[in-house]
Amino acid sequence: MYRAILPEGQIVCDRFEHSDEGIELYDEDDEFVAFVPYSTLNALIDEEAYGSDERSIM
Template sequence: MFRAILPEGQIMCEDYDRTDDGLRLYDESGDFIAFVPYANLHALLNEDVYNESERSIM
């Protein structure tokens, strides 16, 4: 599971494809859910690696 961080909020997705202009986000069924231009993308987090309980405060 991935989390795309945008200025307006977040989008959860299961998979994504990189394009020249941004990311195409897909749900668990492989259905397209959103296109996010790189200019609007603050971060793409892999939820399997990033866990809020392991967040560092430093």
């Protein structure tokens, strides 16, 4: 699972693809969730890297 961090919130997705202008986010059924321009993307986090630790990553 990945978490796209934006100025106005967060979007959770299972996979993503890079494009020239931003990233495309997809859910576990491979359905398109959102397009996020690079200019509004603060971070893209792989949630597995943080395990079950509940501390803030921001």
